[in-house]
Every structure is written in C-alpha cells, then in structure tokens.
Amino acid sequence: MAFNIHTSHRLLFLIPAVSYLVLVAVCAVIPAMLEQQREAEVEAPFEDALLERGRRLYRDFNCVACHTQQIRGDEALASVIEGERLIPVLKADARFGREVASRREEYAHQQPPFMGTQRTGPDLSSVGRRLPEAQWHYWHLYTPQSVSPDSLMPPHRFLFTTTQPSDDVAADYEKVLNIEGLGLPGKELWATPDARALVEYLLSLNREFIEAEGLSR
Amino acid sequence: MKIPVGIPVFVAAAGTDPKFAKMVSRWLVSAGVWLLLASAVGLLEAFRLVDPEILADHAFLTFGRLRPVHTMTMLFGWASMALVGLMFYVVAKSAWLPMNNPLTRLELISSNAALWLVNIGVGVGAIALCTGDLSGGGEYRRYPWYCMAPIFAAIGIVGVVFYRIIARRRVGAVYISCWFAMAATFWVAVVVFMGYQTFWKTGLAWVIVDGFYIHNAVGMWFTPLAVGLTYYALPKLLNKPIYSYALGVLGFFTHLVFYTVIGTHHYIHTPLPLALQTTAVIFSVAMIVPVWASTGNFLMTMKGERLAISHSYSLPFIFVGVLGYGFASLQGSFESLRSVQETLHFTHYTVGHAHFAMYVFVTFLIWGCMYGLVPRMTGREPPILLVTLHFWLALAGIAVYVVGLCIGGQVQGESWVAGEPFMESVRKTLPHMVWRSVGGALMLVSHVFFFLALWRMRPGAFTMAFTPAKGG
Numbered sequence: 001m002a003f004n005i006h007t008s009h010r011l012l013f014l015i016p017a018v019s020y021l022v023l024v025a026v027c028a029v030i031p032a033m034l035e036q037q038r039e040a041e042v043e044a045p046f047e048d049a050l051l052e053r054g055r056r057l058y059r060d061f062n063c064v065a066c067h068t069q070q071i072r073g074d075e076a077l078a079s080v081i082e083g084e085r086l087i088p089v090l091k092a093d094a095r096f097g098r099e100v101a102s103r104r105e106e107y108a109h110q111q112p113p114f115m116g117t118q119r120t121g122p123d124l125s126s127v128g129r130r131l132p133e134a135q136w137h138y139w140h141l142y143t144p145q146s147v148s149p150d151s152l153m154p155p156h157r158f159l160f161t162t163t164q165p166s167d168d169v170a171a172d173y174e175k176v177l178n179i180e181g182l183g184l185p186g187k188e189l190w191a192t193p194d195a196r197a198l199v200e201y202l203l204s205l206n207r208e209f210i211e212a213e214g215l216s217r
Numbered sequence: 218m219k220i221p222v223g224i225p226v227f228v229a230a231a232g233t234d235p236k237f238a239k240m241v242s243r244w245l246v247s248a249g250v251w252l253l254l255a256s257a258v259g260l261l262e263a264f265r266l267v268d269p270e271i272l273a274d275h276a277f278l279t280f281g282r283l284r285p286v287h288t289m290t291m292l293f294g295w296a297s298m299a300l301v302g303l304m305f306y307v308v309a310k311s312a313w314l315p316m317n318n319p320l321t322r323l324e325l326i327s328s329n330a331a332l333w334l335v336n337i338g339v340g341v342g343a344i345a346l347c348t349g350d351l352s353g354g355g356e357y358r359r360y361p362w363y364c365m366a367p368i369f370a371a372i373g374i375v376g377v378v379f380y381r382i383i384a385r386r387r388v389g390a391v392y393i394s395c396w397f398a399m400a401a402t403f404w405v406a407v408v409v410f411m412g413y414q415t416f417w418k419t420g421l422a423w424v425i426v427d428g429f430y431i432h433n434a435v436g437m438w439f440t441p442l443a444v445g446l447t448y449y450a451l452p453k454l455l456n457k458p459i460y461s462y463a464l465g466v467l468g469f470f471t472h473l474v475f476y477t478v479i480g481t482h483h484y485i486h487t488p489l490p491l492a493l494q495t496t497a498v499i500f501s502v503a504m505i506v507p508v509w510a511s512t513g514n515f516l517m518t519m520k521g522e523r524l525a526i527s528h529s530y531s532l533p534f535i536f537v538g539v540l541g542y543g544f545a546s547l548q549g550s551f552e553s554l555r556s557v558q559e560t561l562h563f564t565h566y567t568v569g570h571a572h573f574a575m576y577v578f579v580t581f582l583i584w585g586c587m588y589g590l591v592p593r594m595t596g597r598e599p600p601i602l603l604v605t606l607h608f609w610l611a612l613a614g615i616a617v618y619v620v621g622l623c624i625g626g627q628v629q630g631e632s633w634v635a636g637e638p639f640m641e642s643v644r645k646t647l648p649h650m651v652w653r654s655v656g657g658a659l660m661l662v663s664h665v666f667f668f669l670a671l672w673r674m675r676p677g678a679f680t681m682a683f684t685p686a687k688g689g
C-alpha cells in the first residue's frame with residue numbers, strides 16, 4: 001500500500017520532483033557547467049564604459065525582440081582547417097556577409113548574449129562591418145524609413161534632441177549631419193550620449209573570428 | 218460527488234464556502250483584467266508591425282519594451298492566474314473535501330496573499346519593463362528579479378496549499394488532475410529558480426539555461442495545469458468517466474521525461490553542443506506520445522457526445538482546446554526538425570505557433586473550464602449571448618491570426634533561402650501583418666465579452682443565500 005503511487009501523495013510528489021531534478025541536472029546544469037569551463041579559456045574583452053552602456057541600452061530597448069546575433073551553420077558541411085572546426089553558413093543566413101557560422105567564442109563573457117529567437121529585422125552580428133558609418137546609424141535610429149523605405153523598425157527619436165542653430169549643446173552630444181531627409185527644417189539634430197553609446201556598440205559588432213578560405217558557397 | 222448534467226448549477230453550488238468562492242473568483246477576475254490589458258498591448262504591437270510610427274515618440278512605449286509587457290502579462294498575469302484559480306477548485310473537489318469548508322483559515326489567507334503577490338509582480342513588472350529595466354535578460358523572463366520574487370513566493374504558497382489539500386483528501390487514490398497540479402507547482406519553482414540564478418549568466422552557459430527556461434516554462438507549467446484541469450472538467454461536464462485512466466498516467470510520465478530535455482530546440486544550428494541539439498530534436502518528436510495520450514484520451518471521452526457538446530456553452534471551448542493541444546504540439550514537433558528550422562526558424566511562423574499553443578490550447582481550455590466549473594461554485598451562469606459571441610469571435614480571430622502568420626512565416630523563410638534582399642521579405646509579409654491585426658482585433662473584442670461573462674459569474678448575494686450544507 002505504501003508504495004502505491006496512486007494512493008500515496010508523498011510518493012506522488014517525490015517521484016516527479018526527484019526525477020525532474022535529475023533531468024534538469026543532465027540537460028541543463030551539467031551542460032551549462034561544461035560551457036562555463038570552456039568559456040574560461042577565452043580571454044575576457046577589455047572593459048569600455050561607452051560600449052558597456054550601449055550594450056545595456058541594446059538590452060533595455062529590447063532590440064533582441066527583432067534582431068538576432070547568430071549566423072546559423074550547416075553541421076553536415078563542417079570541416080576542420082588547421083585544427084579549427086568550421087561550419088559553413090546556412091543558405092538563409094548567407095546574406096549577412098559572413099562565411100563561417102557563429103562560434104562559441106563570440107558569446108564568451110557576454111552577459112547576456114544576444115543570440116535572439118526572432119528576425120523581424122536583419123541579423124546584427126556583423127553589422128559594424130556592413131554599415132560602418134556612425135552617421136548612417138543616427139539617421140536610421142531617428143527614422144529608419146529615411147534610409148530604408150518600408151522598414152518596420154520603430155523610430156528611436158527619443159534618443160535625440162533637436163535645437164535651434166543658436167542653442168548651446170553639451171559637449172557629449174554629437175551633431176547629426178545631412179539631416180535634410182529627416183523633416184527638420186531650420187533645426188539641428190543631436191545624438192544624446194545614449195544614442196552615441198548604442199551606435200558605438202553597433203559599430204563594435206563585427207564578429208567573424210576566423211576569416212576562413214574556401215568556405216564560401 | 219457526481220452532479221448529473223440535468224441538475225441546475227445553483228444546486229451544485231449550494232453550500233460552497235463563500236470565502237473560498239471569493240478567493241478563487243479573485244484569481245479569475247485578476248486574470249481577466251490582465252487578459253484585457255495584455256490584449257490591448259498585443260494589438261498595439263500588431264498594429265505597429267504594420268505602421269511603426271504609431272505612438273513612437275515615447276521611450277516607455279517603444280515596441281521593444283511593450284512586447285515583453287504583452288508576453289509576460291499574458292503568461293504570468295492571464296494564463297498562470299487563471300489556471301491556478303481554477304486548480305484550487307479542481308484540487309479541492311477531486312480531493313473530495315467538503316465544499317462548505319474546504320480550506321483552513323490560514324490556507325485561505327495565504328492563498329489570498331499569493332494572489333496579491335502575483336498581481337504586484339505583474340503590475341510592477343509592466344512598469345519596470347516600460348521604464349527600461351529588462352535586466353531579467355531572456356525571453357519570458359524579462360522581468361527584473363524584484364518582480365519575479367513575489368511571483369516565486371506565490372508559487373511556493375500555492376504549491377504548499379495544493380499539497381496540503383491533497384494530503385487530507387477523503388478518498389484513497391489521488392486523482393490525475395492533482396498529479397499535474399502538485400508536480401507543476403514544483404516544476405515551475407525549479408524553472409523560475411533556473412531562470413533567475415546567477416551562476417550561469419554569461420556566454421553559452423546562459424544560452425543553455427535560456428533554452429531550458431523558455432521551453433520548460435511553457436511545458437512544465439501551462440501545459441500540465443491545462444491538461445490537469447481538463448482531466449477533471451471534461452468527465453465532470455459530460456457526466457461520464459474518463460476514457461482511460463492508464464493513458465493519463467502514461468501521458469503524465471512521458472510528459473515529465475520528454476518535455477524536460479527539449480529546450481535546446483530553440484537553438485538549433487548554433488554552437489551549442491550537438492548532443493544537446495540532437496536530444497532536443499529527438500524528444501521533440503517523441504512528444505507526440507504524451508500529447509496524443511491525453512488528446513486521444515479526451516477525444517475518446519467526447520466520442521458520441523456530439524449532442525451534449527453542441528448544447529453546452531462550455532464544452533465547445535474544451536473541444537477546441539483539446540484539438541488545439543494535439544495539433545499545436547504536432548506543429549511543434551514538426552518545427553523542431555533541422556530541415557524545417559532552416560526555413561522557418563526566426564520567422565513569423567514561430568509567433569503563429571506560440572499563439573496556436575497558448576491561445577487555441579491553453580486559453581480555450583481555461584475558458585471552457587471557467588464556463589463549466591465556475592457556475593458550479595458560485596451558482597451563477599453567464600449570459601449565453603455573451604458566451605456565444607465570445608466563442609465565435611475568438612475562434613474566428615485566432616484562425617485568421619494563426620493561418621495568416623504561418624503562411625507569412627513560410628513566405629518570409631522562403632524569401633531568405635532564395636537570397637532575396639532582406640527588405641523584400643519584409644514587404645512580402647506586410648499583408649500577413651495586416652491579417653494578424655484583423656485577427657487580433659476580433660480576439661480583443663471577444664475578450665471584452667468574456668470579461669463581462671466572467672463578471673456575471675462572480676459569487677454574489679445569490680451564492681450566499683444558501684445555507685451551508687453538509688459534505689461535498
């Protein structure tokens with residue numbers, strides 16, 4: 001009677017609870033610990049206050065809702081070149097200017113990594129290389145549709161201030177140039193420190209650790 | 218315990234402890250309020266994926282911040298509160314407790330406290346997200362820790378109360394609904410702990426925990442509670458036993474083993490260990506076993522009951538919900554395959570699937586159980602017209618939503634594989650974004666009718682007019 005799971009609520013609690021904990025250990029805790037050990041082998045990037053601030057803004061404006069930072073790879077075509085395991089990029093991800101799929105080193109020490117699960121907008125893991133102009137990013141953040149017609153990206157105008165040409169502006173604001181297309185006649189547009197930090201972070205996204213040869217499709 | 222179908226609900230409800238009825242009802246009405254709020258936010262987000270200029274000038278209303286307000290409020294405010302509220306009733310009933318005095322004073326007080334803890338967590342959470350504190354980090358755990366802490370405490374309270382009710386049951390065997398209730402509260406406590414621990418918060422270690430969290434939050438909390446409720450409500454409303462109790466037990470254990478290990482299917486084709494990815498895909502397909510053990514069980518129970526279903530205002534919801542469970546899960550198994558992921562991962566298809574599962578399965582089952590069970594507790598039935606409008610608008614809305622997005626996701630994915638410019642995929646899916654908004658608007662209207670109906674079922678003077686009777 002005591003060992004009948006149908007009539008013992010203690011057993012009925014303990015068996016699913018303990019089995020769950022075991023499974024969680026096997027499928028999440030232990031793999032996470034192993035990854036953490038591997039991560040320790042990668043050197044931590046040096047700290048940069050502006051970049052760190054930009055990264056936090058990327059998190060807090062939740063750019064991850066629409067942008068991934070992962071280039072998926074085709075495991076079946078993996079090859080080993082000089083001891084490095086390289087995985088070519090999946091067809092659907094080939095447009096983002098990278099030849100090798102994302103590698104674990106790219107995410108080391110990132111808290112949290114912005115791999116993302118949805119791609120309403122393009123992948124940004126190498127956007128710093130594709131779009132290296134800070135000014136372009138200012139226009140784009142201010143009104144995405146001004147540089148990319150029909151874009152569904154929301155404008156982030158609250159990251160900017162407009163002034164009359166005669167006004168004084170704090171030194172850590174950066175002037176946005178060539179703003180004819182933004183509909184601000186007779187005004188000047190300034191990127192706030194937040195906008196500068198965010199763009200600094202975007203420009204730093206240039207992740208291709210290995211320039212592999214002969215892997216392009 | 219059995220109440221023949223023909224007996225009016227106010228007789229079934231007679232003698233129910235009004236304090237208990239009020240406590241349950243508070244959970245349900247809170248859930249209803251969150252549903253309305255989160256639906257409005259969802260609809261706003263849907264509109265903005267057609268026209269991004271809508272309400273675009275305020276940082277606290279920006280798309281990226283309101284999206285988690287929608288998902289978190291739906292998951293923790295709506296679905297969790299509704300499921301837990303109903304589960305209080307189902308656990309007490311299937312433990313055969315006397316309904317004139319099912320909970321001790323302390324249990325009642327703590328259950329009410331848990332209710333407010335969740336409400337505070339969800340309310341403060343919405344404000345925190347809008348003001349830009351997304352330090353929780355991952356999908357479905359964007360709340361900062363100080364919003365999740367009260368919710369975690371509430372889960373603890375609810376788990377203890379469920380356990381105590383089941384421990385003092387007046388019947389030998391523990392009914393299968395209670396299995397799911399007891400296990401799910403423990404599982405979700407582990408899931409939330411894993412989501413908010415600080416040992417693995419960087420790099421791929423974080424990603425592994427993230428995959429685990431995303432999927433286990435859905436699979437080890439909403440699914441077992443919704444399925445558990447149905448194991449009680451369906452036989453009760455049809456006034457017949459469940460088709461096969463053994464199938465239910467099989468479903469329970471396979472669910473436990475298979476569902477736990479499939480989180481990595483959110484990160485296929487990534488640098489995560491291949492063994493984890495492969496395990497996730499294999500068991501995602503194996504999920505067909507627990508899903509169809511329960512779905513088949515429910516369908517067999519409903520077999521030959523066409524008349525009863527078409528004459529009931531609650532059973533149609535349950536019927537749709539059961540089909541939703543079976544087919545949304547089949548869709549999920551299909552989506553986990555590597556070849557399918559190549560095209561469909563990252564697309565709107567995923568959002569279609571998320572709503573198929575959380576809406577057609579979980580939300581419809583919640584509604585069915587509310588309409589079926591709440592009148593048996595409060596003695597008040599909802600106006601049929603409201604329920605009818607609710608049913609058809611919600612069904613039409615979600616059909617447009619899901620079909621629209623699944624086709625849209627396919628179009629989007631094919632455009633990527635074909636190597637067209639990215640903006641081409643955005644332009645091609647614009648019509649699908651419009652369809653989503655149309656479906657969403659129908660859904661929101663149906664939620665208003667639902668809320669009115671729920672309000673009409675709240676315990677009132679009517680319930681309390683009955684003097685407490687003896688026994689359950």
Ligand code: HEM
Nearest residue numbers: 256259260262263288291296567568571575576657660661
């Ligand atoms: C009025 C009805 C609803 C509308 C208009 C709506 C709209 C939306 C929108 C626009 C998104 C964001 C999609 C994107 O970023 O592309 C979303 C995501 C989501 N919604 Fe809803 N929604 C509704 C009801 C619900 C309900 C009732 C639930 C759950 C009970 C729910 C759960 C979710 C989840 C889990 C996601 C995240 C999907 C993912 O990341 O794949 N929604 N919804």
